[in-house]
Amino acid sequence: MFDVVAANFDPITCRAQFPIFANHPDLVYLDNAATTQKPRMVLDAERYYYEHQNANVHRGAHRLAVAATDAFEEARATIANFINAQSADEIIFTRGTTEAINLIANTYGQNLQAGDEIIVSTLEHHANIVPWQMLAQRSGAQIRQLHLTAAGEVDLNQLEELLLNNKAKLLAISHASNAIGSIQNIKKICDLSHKYYCHVLVDGAQAIAHLQVDVQDLDCDFYVFSAHKAYGPTGIGAAFIRAAILEDLPPWQGGGEMIDRVSFSGTTYAPAPQRLEAGTPAISQAVGFAAAVNWLSQQDRSAIWAYESALHQQLEHGLRQIEQVNIHGQAKSKVSLSSMTFNGAHHYDVAQFLDERGIAVRTGHHCAQPLIHQLGLTGTLRVSLALYNTTDDVQRFLSALSETLEILR
Amino acid sequence: MTTVTTDNRFDHPFGCEIDLEQLTELLDASASWESKNRLLVQLSKQLPDWQSHFKIPTLKVAGCESQVWLDVKPSDSGWRLAADSDSRIVKGLLALVLCAFNQKNNQEIDAFDFEDWLNQRGMQRFLSASRGNGLRAITQEIKRKTQP
Numbered sequence: 001m002f003d004v005v006a007a008n009f010d011p012i013t014c015r016a017q018f019p020i021f022a023n024h025p026d027l028v029y030l031d032n033a034a035t036t037q038k039p040r041m042v043l044d045a046e047r048y049y050y051e052h053q054n055a056n057v058h059r060g061a062h063r064l065a066v067a068a069t070d071a072f073e074e075a076r077a078t079i080a081n082f083i084n085a086q087s088a089d090e091i092i093f094t095r096g097t098t099e100a101i102n103l104i105a106n107t108y109g110q111n112l113q114a115g116d117e118i119i120v121s122t123l124e125h126h127a128n129i130v131p132w133q134m135l136a137q138r139s140g141a142q143i144r145q146l147h148l149t150a151a152g153e154v155d156l157n158q159l160e161e162l163l164l165n166n167k168a169k170l171l172a173i174s175h176a177s178n179a180i181g182s183i184q185n186i187k188k189i190c191d192l193s194h195k196y197y198c199h200v201l202v203d204g205a206q207a208i209a210h211l212q213v214d215v216q217d218l219d220c221d222f223y224v225f226s227a228h229k230a231y232g233p234t235g236i237g238a239a240f241i242r243a244a245i246l247e248d249l250p251p252w253q254g255g256g257e258m259i260d261r262v263s264f265s266g267t268t269y270a271p272a273p274q275r276l277e278a279g280t281p282a283i284s285q286a287v288g289f290a291a292a293v294n295w296l297s298q299q300d301r302s303a304i305w306a307y308e309s310a311l312h313q314q315l316e317h318g319l320r321q322i323e324q325v326n327i328h329g330q331a332k333s334k335v336s337l338s339s340m341t342f343n344g345a346h347h348y349d350v351a352q353f354l355d356e357r358g359i360a361v362r363t364g365h366h367c368a369q370p371l372i373h374q375l376g377l378t379g380t381l382r383v384s385l386a387l388y389n390t391t392d393d394v395q396r397f398l399s400a401l402s403e404t405l406e407i408l409r
Numbered sequence: 410m411t412t413v414t415t416d417n418r419f420d421h422p423f424g425c426e427i428d429l430e431q432l433t434e435l436l437d438a439s440a441s442w443e444s445k446n447r448l449l450v451q452l453s454k455q456l457p458d459w460q461s462h463f464k465i466p467t468l469k470v471a472g473c474e475s476q477v478w479l480d481v482k483p484s485d486s487g488w489r490l491a492a493d494s495d496s497r498i499v500k501g502l503l504a505l506v507l508c509a510f511n512q513k514n515n516q517e518i519d520a521f522d523f524e525d526w527l528n529q530r531g532m533q534r535f536l537s538a539s540r541g542n543g544l545r546a547i548t549q550e551i552k553r554k555t556q557p
Binding site: 345346348349352353355356357363364378379407408 | 476
């Protein structure tokens with residue numbers, strides 16, 4: 001039996017703050033690694049912004065423009081504070097994790113040349129592979145693959161071997177895997193990489209909703225994440241870039257907001273972060289993003305971690321009771337997601353039957369094809385839990401799964 | 410070691426013993442989505458599993474969430490079609506596709522609007538953006554392969 005109770009956290013009160021569950025009372029939403037649902041506070045914050053403050057930012061000739069600019073820059077400070085960046089200027093707003101990685105590949109990446117190396121782990125989502133391949137093509141740098149142990153963690157011995165020649169300028173690694181949930185020891189990885197003067201970019205997309213992230217403690221150079229996977233709006237994310245690196249980064253998109261002075265004889269650029277944020281930004285989304293992290297900060301994060309871990313244990317324990325289930329990814333530390341395949345049933349078919357019972361799960365390669373291929377699979381069914389999921393959700397999933405596997409037998 | 414190379418891929422009832430009218434009745438009688446899915450699983454069991462050596466890249470249809478293989482060959486009575494998938498539900502959908510196109514000639518294949526037929530059965534969700542692209546790719550591939 002599992003005692004899925006955490007002091008200082010009540011999932012039922014928490015769940016009541018998410019309007020989607022009032023509109024879909026029977027929904028069992030287990031696709032949180034793809035996107036989370038949004039609490040009312042986030043929806044209200046965006047609405048309040050449009051109803052009270054809407055104007056363009058950084059052009060403050062009137063009171064609304066000042067209010068909008070203040071709201072936008074306060075959001076930046078909130079995000080900085082949330083991940084313990086030293087200064088709000090270290091936060092660049094982007095459309096999401098993918099754009100944040102592309103931004104870094106297109107700016108920091110301009111320093112790379114033939115002979116340099118970029119280390120990319122097998123765990124990575126396509127967004128943390130493809131921009132580096134594109135950079136390698138442009139610069140002549142070489143991609144080195146960092147392999148996984150059988151449990152699904154990166155191989156630190158191999159990492160050191162890759163670093164020994166001092167050619168690696170950047171290591172791209174996810175804090176938590178979207179496909180199998182493994183959490184990497186980022187602090188240790190950063191220590192090791194910095195010994196060889198290799199910068200570290202951490203893809204925090206799957207970690208940010210579950211772990212308390214402190215970029216100064218992790219000592220990473222870049223940390224990127226999306227709002228929508230942490231109870232915030234879609235279409236916005238952030239790149240933390242360490243100040244010392246940020247100062248020298250060239251612009252990557254030209255337009256309004258990022259300039260100092262423009263003339264046909266030449267243009268000079270604004271300092272960062274504005275230099276890297278051309279055009280009108282996603283202002284209301286930034287406000288919603290800040291509301292989401294404020295909401296999350298008001299919760300007892302360690303109690304949430306304890307609750308999600310207990311729920312995840314209940315899930316994996318239940319899965320192990322069903323003979324046909326294979327769970328992929330056995331890392332010692334995992335975020336609350338499980339990736340699985342079934343003997344005698346295709347994951348896609350299982351998901352279709354679950355959907356008929358209002359249970360939302362993900363199937364496919366999860367945009368992490370190298371990892372899925374290394375596991376010898378074509379795809380998996382992924383169940384990913386969030387703080388508003390309950391033991392009842394897990395139980396309903398497990399029962400529906402058993403019945404579905406019977407039908408498909 | 411000898412490899413068995415019998416080709417039973419084309420030995421299925423869809424488009425010959427089972428025609429589209431019969432399937433239309435069966436689908437229309439399945440009220441809930443679960444019963445529609447169950448029907449697709451049942452139909453899939455009447456479609457032979459391809460031996461692995463037939464599952465070659467040139468017979469694979471791109472754009473499906475699960476894996477799909479499709480082969481066509483001409484005969485006196487029209488084009489003969491065979492298909493397989495690693496997903497039972499997709500294989501059931503393939504049975505519907507075969508019912509519509511197997512043993513038909515070029516003109517009949519070109520003229521039949523499979524999506525419209527599926528829509529009339531209330532099966533739009535199999536044509537939705539994430540799921541439908543695969544099914545659309547299969548019907549397009551059939552039309553492409555059977556045109557002169």
